[in-house]
């Protein structure tokens with residue numbers, strides 16, 4: 001009996017691991033972006049190496065790219081000079097090493113973890129890596145996908161392989177249906193609340209159970225995306241009809257007779273019934289509420305109706321609350337909000353934008369609140385515009401931009417100001433993540449939109465029902 | 467890479483848990499395209515006020531921290547992103563080892579590839595180190611141990627192959643490239 005992780009691992013062992021040496025693991029898909037790769041290409045040049053499999057490598061730009069249309073398409077200069085340099089560097093590296101690149105104006109460009117799935121490149125059973133910790137997103141398809149450092153990027157570019165030790169397995173079992181107003185984001189935040197931010201260290205998570213099975217692919221990606229926030233490098237969901245339906249007909253998915261063969265192989269990937277995981281955690285999805293973070297890491301999370309916990313003897317906890325400007329014991333609801341960000345590889349897909357729009361339609365953003373909506377890819381942007389979602393955001397008083405990481409990481413100049421409170425659909429609420437001194441509250445697109453309307457932290461069920 | 471066997475060094479301590487890579491090196495400094503020079507920006511938002519002046523209350527700005535080459539921190543050091551800029555910044559500043567009870571996976575892997583030792587010891591050991599900043603330690607990779615000033619030893623484990631590479635100054639990419647025949651066979655069988 002084997003877990004899905006073991007099955008995928010064994011199929012990719014070029015050389016099995018021994019006590020003295022890690023396995024040589026073959027990589028099926030290597031995604032590249034501008035931030036974590038320039039030094040890897042330098043390593044190749046220093047050693048006069050070529051890219052072994054440019055055909056298994058795809059580059060996009062997302063982290064430092066501007067989101068203002070005039071800078072992307074209008075010929076206006078990119079405001080942040082070092083970002084412009086990094087973008088130019090990626091163009092040069094891809095041209096020189098023969099790698100396909102979705103450059104700034106490309107209609108398929110977007111956040112690396114959104115682009116792979118929407119093209120159908122992310123497939124069950126593949127090994128997928130990228131110099132980015134949220135590569136765990138692709139595990140939603142039953143792909144073994146994890147983030148790597150820049151030296152490892154060079155390893156994969158040069159050899160299409162990585163040296164890896166086998167991880168432990170950790171089953172997260174969620175039964176019961178999520179109540180209305182409770183999103184996939186709330187589920188993963190609740191899970192991280194239980195595991196803590198290092199509970200998954202050394203493990204690959206596998207999300208299982210009826211609550212997970214009923215999620216669509218975009219929701220599954222939201223869940224797997226934040227596996228790294230539990231300390232796990234990868235998260236997996238077994239492929240099923242939902243997965244196959246999503247992939248069928250995508251431009252880079254298998255087609256014709258290859259499709260049927262692929263699906264047959266994908267069906268065999270699921271963990272064998274009764275297989276034992278190294279660790280297990282069970283959660284009842286039907287009891288969950290919308291969740292929101294109140295501190296400076298994603299494990300500092302609470303149900304939106306609750307009170308900020310008290311840990312009077314913990315100086316690290318006190319430091320986090322002081323940074324956030326919150327008081328222990330106070331409700332999180334109705335805390336004033338300055339900025340709302342909808343986007344990122346966690347919640348920047350079409351269904352996320354629909355969720356946000358469903359709350360915003362017919363409402364205005366509260367006075368003084370900045371609402372920034374940034375689609376996860378140019379394809380998401382086009383699809384959203386085709387159904388008029390951009391109008392909903394603009395009519396509500398929000399800003400609608402070109403795709404990119406934007407305010408999730410603030411590398412392109414889209415920042416939250418010092419001391420400002422941001423309700424964000426991204427994945428990290430670390431100190432300064434959205435800008436120096438910024439205070440980030442992680443939440444679902446529903447909660448973010450509701451908070452934009454009220455200008456205060458708001459339970460979206462109040463607006464959905466009313 | 468230079469081989470690392472053992473060295474003596476003093477500690478600087480940061481008694482915080484879950485120190486993430488955004489604190490080690492904030493994202494706005496990732497727009498560089500080179501590896502060197504990040505030491506100036508290590509812990510930038512804790513080290514400098516908004517106007518760029520050093521904050522006297524931050525440990526690395528205090529005289530006692532000068533020349534310290536070992537950083538001791540609370541549980542789950544290096545969590546967050548995969549940015550290799552984090553170990554690059556620590557090394558460029560002058561650190562050669564990080565000690566904690568738990569070190570995040572990707573940060574640990576990145577550190578090993580650059581010769582920054584990610585050392586995990588037990589809670590009692592870290593508690594002692596956090597309570598005794600500036601201690602001079604013997605970091606002994608050959609002996610898998612940290613020796614405290616009084617002679618007490620804290621054992622640690624580093625993955626065997628990574629340890630071999632560090633002890634011998636071997637580059638992992640060279641080893642991977644030596645597997646070319648096996649890689650080519652795998653590609654043929656799975657084409």
Ligand code: SF4
Pocket residue numbers: 062063111112113132134344345346404405408409426427
């Ligand atoms: S959206 Fe945020 S978390 Fe996702 S890849 Fe971009 S910077 Fe990283």
